[in-house]
Amino acid sequence: QNTINQIAAGEVIDRPASIVKELMENAIDAGATMISVEIKDGGTSLIRITDNGSGIEKDDIKVAFLRHATSKIKTALDLISVSSLGFRGEALSSIASVCQVELITKTEDAITGIRYKIEGGKEVTFEEIGAPEGTTFIVKNIFFNTPARRKFLKTAQTEAGYISEIVEKIALSHPEISISFINNNQTKIHTSGNGNLKDVIYNIYGRDIANNLLEINCSNEFIKMTGYIGKAIISKGNRSFENYFINGRYIKSNIISKAIEDGYKFILMQHKYPFTAINFEIDQDLLDVNVHPAKMELRFRKGEAIYPFIMDSIHDTLVEKPN
Ligand code: ADP
Ligand code: MG
Numbered sequence: 001q002n003t004i005n006q007i008a009a010g011e012v013i014d015r016p017a018s019i020v021k022e023l024m025e026n027a028i029d030a031g032a033t034m035i036s037v038e039i040k041d042g043g044t045s046l047i048r049i050t051d052n053g054s055g056i057e058k059d060d061i062k063v064a065f066l067r068h069a070t071s072k073i074k075t076a077l078d079l080i081s082v083s084s085l086g087f088r089g090e091a092l093s094s095i096a097s098v099c100q101v102e103l104i105t106k107t108e109d110a111i112t113g114i115r116y117k118i119e120g121g122k123e124v125t126f127e128e129i130g131a132p133e134g135t136t137f138i139v140k141n142i143f144f145n146t147p148a149r150r151k152f153l154k155t156a157q158t159e160a161g162y163i164s165e166i167v168e169k170i171a172l173s174h175p176e177i178s179i180s181f182i183n184n185n186q187t188k189i190h191t192s193g194n195g196n197l198k199d200v201i202y203n204i205y206g207r208d209i210a211n212n213l214l215e216i217n218c219s220n221e222f223i224k225m226t227g228y229i230g231k232a233i234i235s236k237g238n239r240s241f242e243n244y245f246i247n248g249r250y251i252k253s254n255i256i257s258k259a260i261e262d263g264y265k266f267i268l269m270q271h272k273y274p275f276t277a278i279n280f281e282i283d284q285d286l287l288d289v290n291v292h293p294a295k296m297e298l299r300f301r302k303g304e305a306i307y308p309f310i311m312d313s314i315h316d317t318l319v320e321k322p323n
Contacts, residue, residue, distance in 0.1 A: 012094040015153060016043025016142055017162035019099070022091035023137050024170050027051035028177065030135065033193060037167055038182040042159030044142050044150075052134040055107035061116050062123070067093040095139060097121040098146050102138040106131040120145045164188065165240070168204050169250040172243050172277050175200045197227060201277055209234055209275055218313035222283040222305065225313055230275030235264075241275040246282055255300060256280075259307045263314025282306075 013019055020037060027035045030053025040046040056064060060071070068089045095101060096118045106113035113131025117124035143150035153159060160183050171179040171191050178193030191200045202210035213228040227244075235241070242257055243250065264274050286301050300306050 012090050013098060014149075015162060016047060016159050017166050019043065019047055019095055019139055019142070020049070020163050021166045021170075022095065023047075023049045023139075024166070026091065027053055027135070028170075028174065030054045032134065032177060034178045036180045036182070037163070039160060039163055040184055042153075042156030043163050044153060044156065044159060045140065047139040047142075048136065049139075050134065050136040052132070055110070055113075055133055055135055056103075056105045057107055058110065058114055061103065061105065061114060062126070065092045065096050065118060065121075093121070098144075098149070099142050100140040100144060102140075103135065104129060104131050104138075105135040106133050108133055160184075169243055169245075171200050171204060172197070173245040173248055173250050173279070197277060201228065205275070213275075214317055216278060216313065216317045218309075218317070220309055222286055223309055224281040225278055225310065226281075227276070227278035229260075229278065229314060229317060231318075234275045235268075235272035236275075237273065239273050241273060243276055244278045244280060246280050246287070248279065253300075255307055256310060259310035260314055263311040264318065266315050267318045 012022065016039070020039075020043065024035055024037065027049065030051060032051035032053035034050075034052045036048075036050045038046070038048040038050075064071075066089075097120060100119040101117070103116045103118075104113055105116075112128040114126065115129040115131075116126050143153070164181065164183070167179065167181040167189060171177075171189060175191070175197045176193060176195045177191075179189065179191045180187060181189040189204055191203050198210060198213065201213065209230060212231045212234055214231060216225055216227055216229050218225045230241070239257055242260060244253075244256055244260075245251070260276055260278075261271060261273060265271055286306065
């Protein structure tokens, strides 16, 4: 049973960044308005995530760590709906099977909080403790019991980079949540949660990018595109500046990236990777839901309808407001 869990865990949890992603998404689902992410050594020795969300009821704590335990109603379509980011109740059980996990949580109605420790899927502690409302996860010694997997981790700096990217994308897709990221005791990101996307961009990417943005606001009968694109001068040698979200969930999509880049190509006369932070509201019928959600790669049923619209919208925005 333990081995099965460890193998299953590998699908969801392949590196520290996937733990951060799952735990942050849980915090968002729990209605948090504040999430703090702290890591040490690229997350391999410590990940601490604190939220001020609903907390977990005492009786639900152990259950939440069982495989396929989820309090969220799941259909394939839920996966891309705004309401719930979790999808199959596998994250907590997977994390606990390959790490040392400590959870401190308190709901609004509870008199005290609970501290629960679980290591390699085995309970270590379950006790009452004073705690603020919300939930803290402390995850230590990732893959301590699966050395083969531990070997595949990259340097602490590289793993920290992956985590930073996850935190950035979640912060960009949730300007209404105050998000902080602390790496080896240094605060790297701290967003206010005031709901202003431009402020989040400023916080993460700095003045040069935040002061050179064009607002995008385009829609047709299937898609609504809102957010910011960088002026033509801003670009990078890879796609890491291309941030986009579907119904509030950040994803990767070849077709969207290509459409964005091709929209710029008309202006720049060369292929570049621009800065974007765009949310797409897309008709559910156009989304292919048969995709492994942890991979964040989404496919479309009518790619041929999506591509030209995005490309033209980018192009037109750059032409209409070049400065
Ligand atoms: P899923 O998110 O798919 O439901 P998870 O394994 O990620 O599955 O989480 C299991 C359950 O634990 C969730 O359904 C939720 O009820 C609870 N939970 C996890 N994290 C939190 C949190 N930060 N705040 C409140 N509840 C949480
Ligand atoms: Mg989840």
